[in-house]
Amino acid sequence: MEQRLANTWRLTVNEKKFIENALLSDLRVDGRRPFDYRNVIITFGKDDGSAEVQLGQTHVMGFVTGQLVQPYRDRSNEGTLSIFTEFSPMADPSFEPGRPTEAAIELGRVIDRGLRESRAVDTESLCVLPGKLVWAIRIDLHILDNGGNLVDAANIAALAALMTFRRPECSLGGDDGQEVIVHPLEERDPLPLIIHHLPIAITFAFIGSESSVVIDPTHYEEAVMGGRMTTTLNANGDICSIQKAGGEGVLQSVIMQCLRIASVKAGDITQKIKKAVDSFDTQRALKKIKRHPASTAMDIDEVDSKLKKIKSELVDKNDTIISGQSENVEEGGTKSLEQGQTKKGNEVKKFIGGPSSWDPYSKGVDPEFLKASLASRGRSTTNKKQEELKKDHTLSEIKLEEPPTVVNQGSLAVDPAQPEQQSKGEKTLKDAVKPKHKRKKKQSSTGAS
DSSP states (O other), X not given: OHHHHHHHTTXXXXXXXXXXXXXXXXXXXXXXXXXXXXXXXXXXXXXXXXXXXXXXXXXXXXXXXXXXXXXXXXXXXXXXXXXXXXXXXXTOTTOOSSSOOHHHHHHHHHHHHHHHHTTOBOSGGGEEETTTXXXXXXXXXXXXXXXXXXXXXXXXXXXXXXXXXXXXXXXXXXXXXXXEEEOOTTTSOOEEOOBOOOOEEEEEEEETTTTEEEESOOXXXXXXXXXXXXXXXXXXXXXXXXXXXXXXXXXXXXXXXXXXXXXXXXXXXXXXXXXXXXXXXHHHHHHHHHTOHHHHHHHHHHHHHHHXXXXXXXHHHHHHHHHHHXXXXXXXXXXXXXXXXXXXXXXXXXXXXXXXXXXXXXXXXXXXXXXXXXXXXXXXHHHHHHHHHHHHHHHHHHHHHSOOOOOOHHHHHHOTTHHHHHHHSOOOHHHHTOOHHHHXXXXXXXXXX
C-alpha cells in the first residue's frame, strides 16, 4: 500500500473527482469500459527463460535461472521455487533502491502463492538425487515502468519465462551410481519444466463511495481506489488464490461477479501466452537446425560431387572444340605460318589456334558465345592463310621457269670469295626457312674469312 499512498500526492482533488464521476457513467480516463482489459504484448529474449511483458504503460521483465542445491529435510525429493522482485527508481520516483519495500514483498508473495498453492510447477521432477541434490528455480522480476496493475503484468512475465526455461539434463554415474553428471547443451538437449496449468492473476479495484468496480486499474486509478482484490484462476476456471487488500468492504455478490469475469479473462490471457511461446519455440527449433554441423557437411559434399561432374563434362566439350579448330588451322596454314616469321630483333611470333588466357570455369562466360567466336576466328584465319599460300605458289612458279645455273663442286671448295657472291645473289624461299642456328654459323664463317 506504500506505493498507492505515494501516488495520492500527485493527484489533485479535481482529478480525483473527475475519475470518480467518469466511472459513474461507465467511462474511464484512458477510454476503456469498466471491465475492459488492456492489450498484452509478450516478447522473449535471446536466452532461454527470459520474457518481457508490456501491459499498457506497465513494463515488467522476468528471468528464470536454476542451480543444483541440497533439498529441505521435510521435502527431500522436491525442488524449490522462489520469486524475487526489484523495484527500480527508473520505473517510479516513489520506488527507492536498496532493501525491498512492502509493495515489492507483497507483489512477490501474491505471485508465489498463486504458483505454489496451485501446484502449477511439478517440483518432484526437479529432484536429481533424493536427499542430496535438487534443482532450485529462481524467478527474478524487474519493474521497468509502473503504469498500474503490477501484479498482473509480473505474473504473466513469470509464467512466460517459466515456459521458455530449459535446464541441463543430469544423469547418475560412478562406481556406486551416486555421482551426478551434468551434461552440457552440446551433448544433450536441455529439458523444459513440467507445468500442469497456468494460474493467471486478475486484479479488480473498488473506487468511490458506491464501490465502482474496474478491472486492470491504471496508475491514476490506483491512487483513487479504496480497495483491491486479486484473484488467481486458470483456463478451466479453478480458483488458485484470492487476496483482498485495503480496508473497504465488498459484498459477496460483487465478489462472485468478479470471479465470473476473471475466469473469462484468464482464458484469453492463457491463449495469448501459449501462442507467444509456440512461436518462440518454432524460431528456436529453426536456429537449432542451422547450427547442426553434420547436415551442412553432407550437403557440401553432394554439391561438390555434382560440380565436379559438370566441370569434367565442360572440359571435355571445350577440348574437343579447340582441338578440332586447331587441326583445321594447322592443316591449312602450316606453310604460311613458317613464312610469316619476322626477323626484327630475332623474335619469332607464332599463331596459336585458341585464346591463351581463357578459363572455362570463370563466372559470366556463355559457352554458346565462345563456340561462335572461336568458329568465326578460325574461318577468318584460314581465309587469310589461303590468300598468302596462293601468292607464294605464284612466286615459286615464276622462279621455277628460270633456267637453273650449273655449279662446279671444285669451285665451291677452292674459291674462298664465292660464298660472298652467293650471299649477295638472289635468295629463294628455302633460304628464308633456314633455322637460326644454321644462319648464325654461316655468318660466323663469313666473318672469319
